[in-house]
Amino acid sequence: MRRMSDGVEAALHCALVLSGLPENKVLAGKHLAELHGVSESYLLKHLRALTAADVIIAVPGPRGGYRLAHIPQQITLLDIVEAIDGKEPAFICREIRRRAPGKSQDSCNYKRDCFIKSRMLAAEQLWRNALHSQTVADLMQDGEQQISPSSKLLVSDYLNLHAR
């Protein structure tokens, strides 16, 4: 499979961190960047994409920042991945089947999708369905179970200090 944008990893981690904010609080881009060890300019590009896709809300102004646009149960992993990498299919059919010398060019003969396209799109739909069936709430539950107590404390202290 083609490599995803590395922004996907950052976006998923950002969504998880933002899920830990108290209601109506936001976290500034510079703090999200610091928490994830990436540059603010790098992260801003991806935060803009998440905002455009209605995954997060950008509150402007000197006391502004980001928060989730919906409750964690309503933000799927697919929403986040597609915000960064787009919704286009991975497999592109260029209708190679029509190109052999002598092949009919009448589109009535090609009403049905090429079966190669159908099989390829069906396979990637399984990936998409899997990501659609998981939400930020699942990540929160994983975090609850798998992040060490000291790491949890570190992040919650950071949020308490910087949320606004």
Add this chain to the structure above:
Amino acid sequence: MRRMSDGVEAALHCALVLSGLPENKVLAGKHLAELHGVSESYLLKHLRALTAADVIIAVPGPRGGYRLAHIPQQITLLDIVEAIDGKEPAFICREIRRRAPGKSQDSCNYKRDCFIKSRMLAAEQLWRNALHSQTVADLMQDGEQQISPSSKLLVSDYLNLHAR
């Protein structure tokens, strides 16, 4: 999902065409290119990748060409896709979870994969499994049912003329 190489479509169609060759016959790269309406130089790059991945065999010499390296039932769609696009995972984990200020750098604290990585890799594994469960023989069966009689005749005439 990130767009695949457009060589994937060409490679899948080439494998299907080669499955129609009489036993021990080959088809030259220039004829595979002509049948698919692509340039020979473009296709050669992908035929080399398919050869390196043991999907097809390249028979050298002036009477040379390509044939499938295995029976159609033993060549999966995943073999073909990975020959062109590689076997690397799409999601790359850069261990962002370790980067927050103050986070432990002791790798003993990160023995288990990040749960975000686990969920992302599990999703793409569904795509991989689907492609692994389908073979060139399935494409042959689709072709039998869905390609029009006139198109079938056109390709089989072409193969009779150019197979060697």
